Amino acid sequence: MNISYPNFKNKRTTLSLAVAGVLVITACAWGISGSKEAHADAPPAAAQGVPVDVAEVLNKKIIDWNSFSGRLEAIDRVEIRPQVTGVLTAVHFKDGALVKKGDILFTIDQRPYAAAVSAAEARADYTAADLARGERLLTENAIAKRYFEEKKNAAQVAQADLKIAKLNLEYSQIRAPIDGRMSRAEVTVGNLVTANSGPALTTLVSSNKIYASFDVDEQSFLKYVNPARAAAAAGKKELALPVSLGLANESGYSHDGTISSVDNRIDTTSGTIRVRAVFDNKDNTLIPGLYARIRLGGGNEREAVLIAEKAIGTDQDKRFVLVVDKDNKAEYRQIQTGAAQNGLIVVDAGLQPGERIIVNGLQRVRPGAPVSPQVVNMEDALNTAAAARKPQQVAKAG
Numbered sequence: 424m425n426i427s428y429p430n431f432k433n434k435r436t437t438l439s440l441a442v443a444g445v446l447v448i449t450a451c452a453w454g455i456s457g458s459k460e461a462h463a464d465a466p467p468a469a470a471q472g473v474p475v476d477v478a479e480v481l482n483k484k485i486i487d488w489n490s491f492s493g494r495l496e497a498i499d500r501v502e503i504r505p506q507v508t509g510v511l512t513a514v515h516f517k518d519g520a521l522v523k524k525g526d527i528l529f530t531i532d533q534r535p536y537a538a539a540v541s542a543a544e545a546r547a548d549y550t551a552a553d554l555a556r557g558e559r560l561l562t563e564n565a566i567a568k569r570y571f572e573e574k575k576n577a578a579q580v581a582q583a584d585l586k587i588a589k590l591n592l593e594y595s596q597i598r599a600p601i602d603g604r605m606s607r608a609e610v611t612v613g614n615l616v617t618a619n620s621g622p623a624l625t626t627l628v629s630s631n632k633i634y635a636s637f638d639v640d641e642q643s644f645l646k647y648v649n650p651a652r653a654a655a656a657a658g659k660k661e662l663a664l665p666v667s668l669g670l671a672n673e674s675g676y677s678h679d680g681t682i683s684s685v686d687n688r689i690d691t692t693s694g695t696i697r698v699r700a701v702f703d704n705k706d707n708t709l710i711p712g713l714y715a716r717i718r719l720g721g722g723n724e725r726e727a728v729l730i731a732e733k734a735i736g737t738d739q740d741k742r743f744v745l746v747v748d749k750d751n752k753a754e755y756r757q758i759q760t761g762a763a764q765n766g767l768i769v770v771d772a773g774l775q776p777g778e779r780i781i782v783n784g785l786q787r788v789r790p791g792a793p794v795s796p797q798v799v800n801m802e803d804a805l806n807t808a809a810a811a812r813k814p815q816q817v818a819k820a821g
Contacts, residue, residue: 472795475784477747481729481767481801482776486665486720488762489647493637497628497711498701499601504623505616506594507531518607521630521707522599529597529608529624531616536592543585550578603629604707628711633704634683635668637717638695647721648698652685665720666700670709676718678702678709728774729767731801734782735760744774745781745788747796753781755790767801 509531516528557574560566606626610616616624639648647664655662662685667676680702689696700717702709735758736743742760745753758773774780781788782801788794 472751472793473784473787474795474797475747475781475788476799477779477794477796478731478734478782478799478801478803479779480770480774480776483727483729484724485727485729485764485769486724487647487769488718488720488764489639489643490762491637491639491717491719493635493715493717495709495711495713495715496634496636496699497603497630498632498634499603499629500711501600501603501627502623503528503597503625503627504619504621505529505531505597506618507536507591508618509535509595509616511610511612511614511616514608514612516605516608518605520605522603522605522627524599524602526599527596528599528605528627531595531597533592533595536588536595539588540585540592543581543588547578547581547585550574550581554578597624599627601627601629602631603627630704630707633702633709633711635680635700635702635715635717637698637700637715638690638693639698639719641689641694641696643719643721644689644696647719648682648685648696651682651721667718667720668700668702668709669716669718671714671716673716676716727761727764728770728776729764729801730770730774730780731782732763732766732768734780734785735768736785745785745790746774747779747781747794750793751796752793753788753790756780 511529512532513530514528515526515530516522522528554574554577557566557571561568561571604627606628608625609622610624648662651662651664662682664682666680666682668678668680669676680700683699683701685699686697698719730744734744736745738757741757743755743757746756748754756773759771761769761771763769779796779798781794782799784794
């Protein structure tokens with residue numbers, strides 16, 4: 424009889440493997456649980472802020488400037504016309520040339536007028552001699568006083584004719600009445616010109632000084648121009664308002680001038696008043712008719728907050744900046760802006776001196792978000808602005 428015994432060796436091996444598996448699973452569970460507890464106990468990681476350029480707003484004394492558009496006008500403009508009749512024999516200037524007062528511009532045939540002077544001189548000499556003889560005869564009672572008076576009148580008429588003849592000879596050379604710049608010659612050599620009729624031979628405009636005329640709105644007039652005009656009238660002095668001029672191809676205002684006159688009424692159609700300023704033009708760069716940007720200053724110096732224009736965003740019809748608080752978070756702040764001052768914008772309301780605002784990176788930040796500020800100078804921020812950059816469109820939080 425064969426008896427079979429169980430394989431205790433295999434059973435022990437199987438049992439050992441089972442126990443080992445249970446231990447491994449338990450250890451893994453403990454590890455996962457410990458890891459969760461460790462993570463739960465660890466402090467949360469700090470949020471990473473968006474890198475932006477931040478500058479402190481500027482607080483400066485400024486003069487309020489108002490901008491207007493105008494045109495340059497010559498102070499003096501002269502139409503050159505002949506005062507005697509004759510054939511034009513010479514043109515002594517080039518088109519567009521600068522001339523001095525007294526320079527010869529045109530010559531009309533002088534021969535008839537020179538002959539007239541010679542004849543008038545002979546007539547004047549004869550009548551003068553005849554008058555002298557009459558005086559001797561009158562003292563000798565050899566001539567009636569009536570005949571002496573006739574000789575005296577004849578001598579006076581002859582002298583007047585001589586003056587007219589010399590004046591006509593002088594008029595045969597047309598001279599510049601003022602310093603200035605010539606236009607082109609409208610009549611050329613060989614043409615007959617008639618005294619005081621027909622088209623002008625040319626025009627001449629003054630150039631050493633020039634007017635800029637511009638229209639000032641009623642509010643600016645009442646706020647700045649009218650008080651200054653009243654003060655000037657009371658002190659019998661010039662109207663003391665600073666005014667500067669810039670041409671269309673300039674970014675700034677290269678010429679400083681003074682107010683020359685203010686019109687006597689408001690144009691009811693446009694609600695403006697015409698103001699005229701005068702500027703030096705020694706370099707002759709200013710030409711009548713050019714478009715001019717006029718900057719008119721008003722009032723006394725005042726404290727103002729200024730920021731770079733590229734720091735300003737738009738929210739529909741509002742303007743705003745993002746202020747960086749002490750926790751380096753962006754705060755939406757609506758502002759009211761004024762005029763430009765040397766590339767910076769005046770903020771009339773919404774910002775206080777010492778506050779920091781984002782000047783570069785505005786489009787990457789939402790209000791309330793943390794930022795990583797890189798401190799820059801507000802005036803230095805102007806150098807990095809795009810040439811024609813528009814304010815960024817950022818949605819208001821909340």
